[in-house]
Amino acid sequence: MPEGHTLHRLARRHRALFGGRPVAVSSPQGRFAAGAAAVDGMVLKKAEAHGKHLFHHYAPDRIVHVHLGLYGTFEEAPHPVQEPRGQVRMRMVGETAYADLRGATACELLSTAEVRAIRARLGPDPLRRDADxxxxxxxxxxxxxxxxxxxxxxxxxxxxxxxxxxxxxxxxxxxxxxxxxxxxxxxxxxxxxxxxxxxxxxxxxxxxxxxxxxxxxxxxxxxxxxxxxxxxxxxxxxxxxxxxxxxxxxxxxxxxxxxxxxxxxxxxxxx
Incomplete structure (x- = not known):
């Protein structure tokens, strides 16, 4: 299972690739179709990690939560965007690159309160500035x-x-x-x-x-x-x-x- 540094690297990478700009979000596999539709075309305001959890903030009550689990991976590539290969749970398409999520344990749309509840169950993260x-x-x-x-x-x-x-x-x-x-x-x-x-x-x-x-x-x-x-x-x-x-x-x-x-x-x- 990826350790915390991997999720923080992903958050940093996603901020660089997609942050502050509209992102086309879809679910070629279909399992995240409703969640993807709810944030499709919105601006990614923030990407952050806490422990082994990744959060993409689009709006106060539109936050995509990802937990990679044992087999989850994000694969990135520059444009042009290719046809999905395999079971792509979530696809993010930005101005110059896109990223495909596969095999994650969790990929869900949450509210601010639900994200707060997840973080309340977690201990301090050595990589976060707010860690106690x-x-x-x-x-x-x-x-x-x-x-x-x-x-x-x-x-x-x-x-x-x-x-x-x-x-x-x-x-x-x-x-x-x-x-x-x-x-x-x-x-x-x-x-x-x-x-x-x-x-x-x-x-x-x-x-x-x-x-x-x-x-x-x-x-x-x-x-x-x-x-x-x-x-x-x-x-x-x-x-x-x-x-x-x-x-x-x-x-x-x-x-x-x-x-x-x-x-x-x-x-x-x-x-």
């Missing part, structure tokens, strides 16, 4: 759930997915199974600051890079990582491979239905 990390800290500090669970709970922190979870816990040498209530305030402050920095870098690069310069593959004499997620990472999807810091094989287990990766040496068991 104190809100997340209150939830974490009072919970006995593992920190690995809490970081993936979108009502606690919005936008963090499996990659950012695994990598930030490694970078701060935290046991994924450590209870949230055992986390010190200074540890949380450092973790939040790191999420902000890493995710902002993800928005700029379009990939997730988490390794420090001294662990760059070119300096360590090892091949660069090849993965559809891109970027150089410490533990994510590196099960059985040596830790880039200490050489211990990276461990892997299933945690709450998702894959969890960590280094047993660098992230010693919490006691």
């Amino acid at each position: 990390p104190e809100k997340a800290w209150v939830r974490i500090s009072r919970s006995k759930a593992p920190i690995a669970t809490l970081l993936m709970d979108q009502s606690v922190v919005a936008g963090v997915g499996n990659v950012y979870r695994a990598e930030t816990l490694f970078r701060h040498r935290l046991d994924p199974q450590m209870p949230g209530s055992a986390l010190a305030r200074e540890q949380w402050d450092a973790l939040w600051a790191d999420l902000v920095a890493l995710m902002r870098d993800g928005v700029r690069r379009g990939r997730i890079d988490t390794v420090e310069k001294e662990h760059d593959p070119r300096l360590q004499g090892r091949p660069a990582r090849k993965d559809r997620h891109g970027g150089e990472v410490y533990v994510y999807r590196r099960a059985g491979l040596p830790c880039l810091v200490c050489g211990t094989p990276i461990a892997h287990t299933e945690h709450a239905g998702r894959n969890l990766f960590w280094c047993p040496t660098c992230q010693p068991e919490y006691r």
Whole structure:
């Protein structure tokens, strides 16, 4: 599933391509036909993201909400506009380019109140200027759930997915199974600051890079990582491979239905 930086990149891209101008919106597939007709030809006033949710604001009660889920994608192309290929849920056509949405979990027309209700259920997003990390800290500090669970709970922190979870816990040498209530305030402050920095870098690069310069593959004499997620990472999807810091094989287990990766040496068991 795309992590928060991907949605913020999309919002930024859509502002550049379509913002401030009328947009032709349609639903070649038909599943979003009524919603598309309601905003077709209107000016896109704002595109923003909160966590893994994307919002296109056309008018106070005409906001298109998109959640990509596991399989959703936006594909862009310059004019001329081509005939739709496959199941296109929503097509946006601007002055110079168009974008097709496929496979999204949600694509719906909402009111301002409905968008406000979605955002109220979400935790602070490290990529938003209005984020309040104190809100997340209150939830974490009072919970006995593992920190690995809490970081993936979108009502606690919005936008963090499996990659950012695994990598930030490694970078701060935290046991994924450590209870949230055992986390010190200074540890949380450092973790939040790191999420902000890493995710902002993800928005700029379009990939997730988490390794420090001294662990760059070119300096360590090892091949660069090849993965559809891109970027150089410490533990994510590196099960059985040596830790880039200490050489211990990276461990892997299933945690709450998702894959969890960590280094047993660098992230010693919490006691």
